[in-house]
Amino acid sequence: MLDLAYIREHPEEIKQAAAKKRLDVDVDRLLALDVERRTLIKEVEALRAKKNAASDRIAKLVGEEKARAIAEMREASAREKELAATLKEVEAELERLLLLVPSPPAPDVPEGDESANVVIRTWGTPREFDFPLRDHVELAELLDLIDIPRGVKVAGTRFYYLKNEGALLHWAVCRFALDHLVRKGFTPIYVPVLVKREAMVGTGYFPGGEEQAYKIPEDDLFLVGTAEVSLCAYHADEILAEDELPRHYVGYSSCFRREAGTYGKDTRGIYRIHQFDKVEQVVICRNDVEESIREQDFIQENAEEIVRALGLPHRVVVVATAEMGQGQVKKYDIETWMPGRGGYGETHSCSRFYDFQARRLNLRYRTKEGEIKFCHTLNNTAIASPRILIAILENYQQADGSVVVPEVLRPYLGGMEVIRPKR
RNA sequence: GGAGAGAUGGCUGAGCGGUCGAAAGCGCCCGCCUCGAAAGCGGGUAGGCGCAUGACGCGCCUCUCGGGUUCGAAUCCCGAUCUCUCCGCCA
The missing domain is CATH 3.30.930.10 (Bira Bifunctional Protein; Domain 2)
Structure with missing residues (x-):
């Protein structure tokens, strides 16, 4: 497995490595998933941060106020769950592709069969x-x-x-x-x-x-x-x-x-x-x-x-x-x-x-x-x-x-x- | 294979559903003290991810793993895995 950040920054090298080794890897798909993954992470984490803050507040609230805050959080929690599920799917496919990415051969390795x-x-x-x-x-x-x-x-x-x-x-x-x-x-x-x-x-x-x-x-x-x-x-x-x-x-x-x-x-x-x-x-x-x-x-x-x-x-x-x-x-x-x-x-x-x-x-x-x-x-x-x-x-x-x-x-x-x- | 018990930070070991990434002790690291060391005192001590990267940093996740309940789980429920004890079997 290669460093995802490295693949991100050197996609052409990876494609060439795959070609030299006669392997088939969808690098572009992988990079698209990488972007999608990070976008989702940002969204999910923002929701979680909000939730965590609210959770601290709820602990100290009482009565009406507390009930209202809880109702709000119920929605945020549901939304977070949805996004997290999508993120999980994206990560699974990303991982699957990442496992197929080859190491580039050293420069002194002859090319061919x-x-x-x-x-x-x-x-x-x-x-x-x-x-x-x-x-x-x-x-x-x-x-x-x-x-x-x-x-x-x-x-x-x-x-x-x-x-x-x-x-x-x-x-x-x-x-x-x-x-x-x-x-x-x-x-x-x-x-x-x-x-x-x-x-x-x-x-x-x-x-x-x-x-x-x-x-x-x-x-x-x-x-x-x-x-x-x-x-x-x-x-x-x-x-x-x-x-x-x-x-x-x-x-x-x-x-x-x-x-x-x-x-x-x-x-x-x-x-x-x-x-x-x-x-x-x-x-x-x-x-x-x-x-x-x-x-x-x-x-x-x-x-x-x-x-x-x-x-x-x-x-x-x-x-x-x-x-x-x-x-x-x-x-x-x-x-x-x-x-x-x-x-x-x-x-x-x-x-x-x-x-x-x-x-x-x-x-x-x-x-x-x-x-x-x-x-x-x-x-x-x-x-x-x-x-x-x-x-x-x-x-x-x-x-x-x-x-x-x-x-x-x-x-x-x-x-x-x-x-x-x-x- | 049968019966029971348990899994918390490098280790030992606490932990009421919110104030717990987690007490305390040990270990380790850095200071102070010392001629030097020990003891003592003070401080520090997990990993991953995202954002930012000139630096300081900010956020999220992880208390075996996976699912569930809940606004909120180390704490409740279900499943898996592993460990230990007893019985059986066995090279």
Whole structure:
């Protein structure tokens, strides 16, 4: 959500932002409602002021005089009630529109769709294989690490079981990423994966993303698609102290995504699935553009450290405007090399929001001078598994189908160096 | 899941339908005192919205939330939510 006063003063910028992000927002309608709202507020408040004054008088009056004053106020009160009801309607529609207004992308974000993404860094060189390459599905089958057919039998399409070293590897990468960030001073948090609508709206997933979220109607709860939701909402409706910022949180959660509208896309293997685990970085910092940029660079570097430590070739892209979320100001993706795809696949996503989420969440802080401001929020993946296992299995495979365990993960697998076929 | 109790400012806790945005205490901040500190004394200490913005400011709303009664509600009525206690169940 943006500051209404800012929208009022920069309508063209907002319209352009919507165009760049390929979003449809009726800015003119919003501005008209804004005017209407303030007009109504003035009228209602004038009536209330009059009423309040009369009310004080009535308390002291007696007899005839009192009866007459009461009769007058009855009318004023009725009129006020009418206006207040209209005001409420106007505010409801204004709020509805306000929730759709996008953040303008940063000036250095390329304009356009996915094809306009800009690769800013590449690390590592994809291996040349001197034997027939297996993709992760074949490797997992050979090594008995993933059971997709039974996942489908029990839970449906895009579900799976991880087993044996597959399961261990899954927990190993998560724990490795977690440990890495805790070492860097992040506060580890295990979070709710079912949240109220407010948390989904507060982080900007609703309205608009309802069809991507699993819903529990009986309790009016939603399964989160990322721990970002639970972590950002953690301090909702709070006023933090400036000297306790920035806050660095690393959350761990299962993530659930309906993947509606992706029928036939990425159907092989465990690339696109309904349930996975993710270690997520969330930063809450001061309302300062420079600080936000620094923090984004920081959490981006953290993610790259993790992928580098795993020895996986990857590249970093700046995501173009049309591929950005409504609230995002700038987004980096890490795409990791997946030999089976013969290309890079998205494994990490790092977003800067300024105060877009904080406004929706009513997440604020008090400056040393006593001023109250909205915080800035940022988030980035640390590791998402099992998708990252695709890269690990495929990049580390050997001619006989065995897979070398990346060195940094070995301590989490009891020192295991190679995962070998079960005869 | 069943039964009961309760939700007031950062916290504790008063509050007759008008004089209550709200007593008192604690905490915190600023002064005085002191070599310094404690104690003591004095003062200050919620958020949102609208108008005005050179500054001081003025008005409206908020006593969990939503609705109702009333000229007027923290106080009365209804509903929701949450918390606590007891029972049952349970990883």
